[in-house]
Amino acid sequence: MPIATVNPTTGETLKTFEPLGPDGIEERVAKADRAFRAYRGTDFASRSALLASAADLLDKERDEIARTMTTEMGKTLAAARAEAAKCAKAMRWYAANGERLLADEHPAQSDVEDSGAHRAVVRYRPLGVVLAVMPWNFPLWQVVRFAAPALMAGNTGLLKHASNVPQTALYLGELFRRAGFPEGCFQTLLIQSSAVDAVLRDPRVAAATLTGSEGAGRAVAAVAGDAIKPTVLELGGSDPFVVMPSAAGELDQAVSTAVTARVQNNGQSCIAAKRFIVHADVYDAFAERFGRAMGGLTVGDPMEESTDIGPLSTEQGRADLEELVQDALGQGARALCGARRPESRQAGWFYEPTVLTDVTPRMRIHREEAFGPVATLYRVPDLDAAVELANDTPFGLSSNVWTRDEDEQRRFAADLQAGGVFFNGMTASHPALPFGGVKRSGYGRELSAQGIRAFCNVTTLWYGR
Template identity: 45%
Template sequence: MAFESVNPYSGRRLHRFVAFSWVKAERILGQARRAASGWAATPLPDRAAVLRRAAALLRERQDELARLLALEMGKPLRDGRAEAQKCAACCEYYADHGAAFLADEAVPTDAGRSYVRHAPLGVVLAVMPWNFPFWQAVRFAAPALIAGNVALLKPAPNVPQCALALERIWHDAGLPPAAFRTLFIEVDLVEKLIADHRVAAVTLTGSEAAGAAVAAAAGRALKKTVLELGGSDPFIVLADADLTLAARTAAQARMLNSGQSCIAAKRFIVERPVQAEFVRLLKGHLQALRYGDPLAETTDYGPLARPDLADKLSAQVADSVARGARVALAGGQPQPGATRFDPTILTNVRRGQRAYAEELFGPVALVLTARDAAHAVLLANDSDFGLGAAVWTRDAARGEAIGRQLECGAVFVNGLVKSMSELPFGGVKRSGYGRELGRAGILEFVNQQAVWVAPAARPGLARAE
């Protein structure tokens, strides 16, 4: 496997990196393991200072980082800058809250003193995808590093320069070089690393197949894992919703990152009385978006990251239409092998269609008809996935009550579903397990060690033998 930058808009190869041998990967692992004890012993305020410097560098270099995102995976410049800024905010969040999250927790027992302390595990291996190359790496790295762990990043093969740019930021921020390293390794070496006793835990964001492979390897090695996998998020629109706001947000939710997001809204479950109007509004918003070169400031959405991704999406749409789905907005690829994929709306989406059961990782909005709110909940939960969900209604209390019935890791009432530093992020069912972000994210990769200290002996109670 070669790690290769290819501009998805122009098709031009930019740079090629040779995959690491096991000898090189093992050497980097050894360096990381040796660095782990020193970083764990670094006072927490000093670790926090590194995160704050990393945040400053992310903001300072946001234009450079956005350009890399545009070149390697097709993200428009303004979205790339927003990703860099989000990463900076995440670093600052853990710098600000790490001490409180990691503080000893007193627990009353029969001891003189008992508490839970939070100790780092050591080397955390991260297998990360291409769609948010900075954000998905930072949201694992910031909590792991503030907790005293060290990190090894295995990036997706098509975003190697993004991975190296992030590595430079951590090093320039003052992190010991061996405490964050990029590994250009093939899949077989991932399994070999997981089996190595010096790797303490593994986190992966990616496909179901990749998650299953990593979980199996980690299971054999008895390693802790966190998996954030696919999603087919429901976006429920009840008859009393503010349709204007719901449709505008729906377009934004579906077109985020050209639709290439696990947590993007994908299934729009709309009560029958308002479905036609909702589709009309959604169609208008999607048609107004401008396709173009991701390096142009006027571009609203760019290409998909690779031709094979667009080809797969086309096949999913074609199969669904052949099985009864109707095209309300005809977009798609101009021809097979193209990375351009224009927004598409499918209605009459039902069981037996690929669109109903599979994740469509691109700008295709699926509209399902709900008879009422109870039926909407049934449709939302009739999925193998359970990452995020949105509920739209003018009655917020009703929306919250419906949200409690949904099988997913996050529910947003009258809002755009998103990952954010303050809240735990992750899914259920085939969307994975474990949590990133929030306090839960920092606790995934620490040893929650129970400490029990005997009561002090009381004078006069000692008895001579």
């Protein structure tokens, strides 16, 4: 895949970039290594000031970078602005809390003495150069949720971004430099996926983080395992959205949230709700309202404020989504709305919001992640069936449950196989809350204390009597 900005609204190639050759890669890896040796010795106050400066720059340039993101991957302009604002917020959160999260820990004195010491300390020290392999769907946020904690901890970063968002990738590299970070602290590598192996194997690279497809995660994990380097992986998701009868009085709110949860980012989000599991007692009412609301969304130019859903990011992405839908329809599924390209859009990679019912386990969409505005709707008779169906997926990123029954909440909290369970609301990421999944959704956690400690050397300091 060429490194290029291709506008998914029109299909027009706007700008292409030459990938870095071996000499360019070597120059940047060496620079990152040199920067780490000096930057690791800076104090938290200095790093905090630099992150805050980057947040200020991003706030000032929010509209400009939002237009770049929309042009490169098709998210609505409103969503792009919100993403930039969220990134600035995360930078400020780590600037304010990083020192506290990485403060020395002091074991109980009785345990210290039992170990034969008079004093012991647990200290979090930076690992080194961290390689980040990032996707196109949240081209700022996916990077910043790694970069802010990593830089605050004293690491340096190398970014291999998706090939279809090169201008956003270059902006990020320049953002941290312009904010005052020392040269080499954070750099963008415009390279093909085939070059990642050599970079990750380089002994100067200490660790890696990847957000992306299951295949990409397997490849990076295999190399990192062979090189014995730590990784954090956030991969695909097929999150359930469960609605129980105790939420009947809030059905309109549940439907509104369900629509947003499915079509956020044009439906191209790992943590978007994709499988809607509804108790039989409220199924008919939910299905009617959900299908009507999804079918009423406006598909169009993502630069227009009135647009709800823009194009999918790539032509291949739309083709993959169409294959899943046609496979389901061919095996007996029904479409409450959509299931086609909009007739009004002759150019670009648009697809109508779609709700499929009568989905069965033999259909591909029951097992595979639908990366676009397509929802599957299931009827279940009771709580046990809801839990069983919610867990009937190879993924386990997050989940949403609408219930006001505390016993049901305890059951879902105990038994759902996911990295998060969101009750009576929509899955969202926040810098103070750990984020990640289980099963084939990956391992490790981003954000919160877990995120900043993920790329730290947890060091025991032991002082004999």
